[in-house]
Amino acid sequence: MKKVIYTVILLLVSVSGLVFANREFKNETNKKMPEKPLSSAEMKAELIKWEASPAGINFKKWESSPEGKKVLDGAAKISNHVNVFSNMEAVVTSLSLPPNSRLGFGVMARINGVDYIVNFEPEESQLEQLHSLKINDKIIIRSHFVSYAPKYAYPIVRGDYVERNSKIIYISSPRKGGC
Numbered sequence: 001m002k003k004v005i006y007t008v009i010l011l012l013v014s015v016s017g018l019v020f021a022n023r024e025f026k027n028e029t030n031k032k033m034p035e036k037p038l039s040s041a042e043m044k045a046e047l048i049k050w051e052a053s054p055a056g057i058n059f060k061k062w063e064s065s066p067e068g069k070k071v072l073d074g075a076a077k078i079s080n081h082v083n084v085f086s087n088m089e090a091v092v093t094s095l096s097l098p099p100n101s102r103l104g105f106g107v108m109a110r111i112n113g114v115d116y117i118v119n120f121e122p123e124e125s126q127l128e129q130l131h132s133l134k135i136n137d138k139i140i141i142r143s144h145f146v147s148y149a150p151k152y153a154y155p156i157v158r159g160d161y162v163e164r165n166s167k168i169i170y171i172s173s174p175r176k177g178g179c
Contacts, residue, residue, distance in 0.1 A: 062150040071148045074114040075155040082146050082157075090118070092137045098152065107133060108154070109141070117156045121172060129169040130162075139164045 038046065050056045062068040081088045094108035097117060105127075106119040118141060122130055133139070142161035149156070162170040 059150060067153060068150065071153065071155055074116065075146050075148050077112060077114055078146060078157070082143050085142050085144060088141045088143070090139050090141050092133050092135055092139060095133065095135060098154070101152065103156065105130065109139070111141070115154050117152060117154045118159045119156055120159045120170060122170065123173060126170055132169070133164070137164055
Protein backbone atom coordinates (compact mmCIF):
# COMPACT_ATOMS: atom_id res chain seq x y z
CA MET A 1 0.00 0.00 0.00
CA LYS A 2 2.86 2.41 0.85
CA LYS A 3 4.46 1.79 -2.54
CA VAL A 4 1.26 2.78 -4.32
CA ILE A 5 0.95 6.00 -2.29
CA TYR A 6 4.59 6.93 -2.93
CA THR A 7 4.17 6.21 -6.63
CA VAL A 8 1.05 8.39 -6.84
CA ILE A 9 2.75 11.24 -4.95
CA LEU A 10 5.84 11.01 -7.15
CA LEU A 11 3.65 11.03 -10.25
CA LEU A 12 1.73 14.11 -9.03
CA VAL A 13 4.94 15.98 -8.20
CA SER A 14 6.51 15.27 -11.58
CA VAL A 15 3.35 16.19 -13.52
CA SER A 16 2.91 19.44 -11.54
CA GLY A 17 6.59 20.26 -12.17
CA LEU A 18 6.17 19.78 -15.91
CA VAL A 19 3.01 21.90 -15.96
CA PHE A 20 4.71 24.67 -13.97
CA ALA A 21 7.83 24.58 -16.17
CA ASN A 22 5.72 24.71 -19.33
CA ARG A 23 3.80 27.73 -18.00
CA GLU A 24 7.08 29.60 -17.32
CA PHE A 25 8.36 28.78 -20.79
CA LYS A 26 5.21 30.18 -22.40
CA ASN A 27 5.53 33.38 -20.33
CA GLU A 28 9.15 33.81 -21.43
CA THR A 29 8.27 33.52 -25.11
CA ASN A 30 5.49 36.08 -24.71
CA LYS A 31 7.92 38.53 -23.09
CA LYS A 32 10.40 38.14 -25.95
CA MET A 33 7.84 38.89 -28.66
CA PRO A 34 8.94 42.05 -30.49
CA GLU A 35 6.77 45.12 -30.23
CA LYS A 36 4.86 46.34 -33.23
CA PRO A 37 6.94 48.97 -35.04
CA LEU A 38 5.85 52.54 -34.43
CA SER A 39 4.13 54.42 -37.20
CA SER A 40 5.66 57.68 -38.43
CA ALA A 41 3.08 59.71 -36.48
CA GLU A 42 3.90 57.78 -33.29
CA MET A 43 7.62 58.28 -33.91
CA LYS A 44 7.13 62.03 -34.31
CA ALA A 45 5.08 62.14 -31.11
CA GLU A 46 7.81 60.25 -29.22
CA LEU A 47 10.46 62.61 -30.61
CA ILE A 48 8.49 65.67 -29.49
CA LYS A 49 8.01 64.09 -26.06
CA TRP A 50 11.76 63.37 -25.79
CA GLU A 51 12.71 66.90 -26.94
CA ALA A 52 10.59 68.29 -24.09
CA SER A 53 12.36 66.08 -21.52
CA PRO A 54 15.45 67.33 -19.64
CA ALA A 55 17.71 65.06 -21.71
CA GLY A 56 16.24 66.41 -24.96
CA ILE A 57 16.60 70.02 -23.82
CA ASN A 58 20.24 69.44 -22.86
CA PHE A 59 20.91 67.78 -26.23
CA LYS A 60 19.37 70.71 -28.12
CA LYS A 61 21.52 73.15 -26.12
CA TRP A 62 24.63 71.10 -26.89
CA GLU A 63 23.69 70.89 -30.57
CA SER A 64 23.52 74.67 -30.87
CA SER A 65 26.69 75.30 -28.83
CA PRO A 66 30.05 75.85 -30.59
CA GLU A 67 31.32 72.48 -29.31
CA GLY A 68 28.24 70.68 -30.62
CA LYS A 69 28.43 72.40 -33.99
CA LYS A 70 32.09 71.41 -34.31
CA VAL A 71 31.25 67.75 -33.62
CA LEU A 72 28.26 67.77 -35.99
CA ASP A 73 30.36 69.38 -38.74
CA GLY A 74 33.03 66.71 -38.27
CA ALA A 75 30.42 63.95 -38.58
CA ALA A 76 28.97 65.59 -41.69
CA LYS A 77 32.43 65.79 -43.34
CA ILE A 78 32.76 62.02 -43.53
CA SER A 79 29.10 61.08 -43.94
CA ASN A 80 29.51 60.51 -47.70
CA HIS A 81 32.42 58.11 -47.08
CA VAL A 82 30.40 56.28 -44.44
CA ASN A 83 27.32 55.99 -46.64
CA VAL A 84 29.26 54.31 -49.46
CA PHE A 85 31.78 52.48 -47.20
CA SER A 86 34.75 54.03 -48.98
CA ASN A 87 38.35 54.44 -47.87
CA MET A 88 39.27 57.31 -45.55
CA GLU A 89 42.91 58.14 -44.97
CA ALA A 90 43.67 58.77 -41.30
CA VAL A 91 46.62 59.44 -39.04
CA VAL A 92 46.64 57.98 -35.53
CA THR A 93 46.97 60.88 -33.06
CA SER A 94 46.50 59.04 -29.75
CA LEU A 95 46.44 55.42 -28.65
CA SER A 96 43.93 56.08 -25.88
CA LEU A 97 40.45 57.50 -25.79
CA PRO A 98 39.46 60.68 -23.93
CA PRO A 99 39.21 60.36 -20.13
CA ASN A 100 35.99 58.83 -18.75
CA SER A 101 34.96 57.40 -22.12
CA ARG A 102 32.99 54.18 -22.10
CA LEU A 103 33.45 53.13 -25.69
CA GLY A 104 35.70 50.13 -25.14
CA PHE A 105 38.82 49.82 -27.26
CA GLY A 106 39.69 52.61 -29.66
CA VAL A 107 42.17 55.23 -30.83
CA MET A 108 42.06 58.88 -31.80
CA ALA A 109 42.66 59.59 -35.47
CA ARG A 110 42.71 62.66 -37.71
CA ILE A 111 40.79 62.42 -40.98
CA ASN A 112 40.90 65.43 -43.33
CA GLY A 113 42.12 67.69 -40.52
CA VAL A 114 39.40 66.71 -38.03
CA ASP A 115 39.98 64.53 -34.96
CA TYR A 116 37.73 61.48 -34.49
CA ILE A 117 37.33 58.72 -31.95
CA VAL A 118 37.75 55.43 -33.84
CA ASN A 119 36.00 52.69 -31.90
CA PHE A 120 36.59 48.95 -32.40
CA GLU A 121 34.87 45.80 -31.21
CA PRO A 122 37.80 43.41 -31.65
CA GLU A 123 37.96 39.73 -30.92
CA GLU A 124 40.90 38.42 -28.90
CA SER A 125 42.77 37.36 -32.04
CA GLN A 126 42.57 40.90 -33.49
CA LEU A 127 43.78 42.77 -30.40
CA GLU A 128 47.47 42.16 -31.04
CA GLN A 129 47.33 43.77 -34.48
CA LEU A 130 45.39 46.78 -33.20
CA HIS A 131 47.80 47.21 -30.29
CA SER A 132 50.63 47.39 -32.83
CA LEU A 133 49.34 50.80 -34.00
CA LYS A 134 51.62 53.72 -33.16
CA ILE A 135 51.14 57.47 -33.09
CA ASN A 136 51.50 59.03 -36.57
CA ASP A 137 50.74 55.72 -38.31
CA LYS A 138 48.88 56.31 -41.56
CA ILE A 139 45.91 54.00 -41.85
CA ILE A 140 42.94 53.45 -44.14
CA ILE A 141 39.58 53.22 -42.39
CA ARG A 142 36.21 52.12 -43.69
CA SER A 143 33.10 52.50 -41.61
CA HIS A 144 29.37 51.97 -41.81
CA PHE A 145 28.59 54.21 -38.84
CA VAL A 146 29.43 57.62 -37.40
CA SER A 147 27.80 59.01 -34.27
CA TYR A 148 28.14 61.74 -31.68
CA ALA A 149 27.13 62.44 -28.12
CA PRO A 150 27.29 65.51 -25.86
CA LYS A 151 29.64 63.59 -23.56
CA TYR A 152 32.37 63.50 -26.22
CA ALA A 153 34.11 66.43 -27.91
CA TYR A 154 34.74 64.36 -31.04
CA PRO A 155 32.59 62.43 -33.54
CA ILE A 156 32.71 58.67 -33.04
CA VAL A 157 33.53 56.45 -36.01
CA ARG A 158 33.09 52.70 -35.70
CA GLY A 159 36.08 51.11 -37.37
CA ASP A 160 34.78 48.26 -39.50
CA TYR A 161 37.94 47.88 -41.61
CA VAL A 162 41.49 49.12 -40.96
CA GLU A 163 44.48 48.78 -43.23
CA ARG A 164 48.09 49.87 -42.63
CA ASN A 165 50.82 49.69 -45.29
CA SER A 166 48.44 47.85 -47.63
CA LYS A 167 47.93 45.10 -45.02
CA ILE A 168 44.57 44.52 -43.36
CA ILE A 169 44.94 44.72 -39.59
CA TYR A 170 41.27 44.67 -38.62
CA ILE A 171 37.94 43.63 -40.10
CA SER A 172 34.88 43.65 -37.88
CA SER A 173 33.08 40.37 -37.59
CA PRO A 174 29.41 40.29 -38.53
CA ARG A 175 27.01 40.96 -35.68
CA LYS A 176 25.40 37.93 -34.15
CA GLY A 177 21.68 37.56 -34.45
CA GLY A 178 21.22 39.15 -37.87
CA CYS A 179 21.52 42.82 -38.66
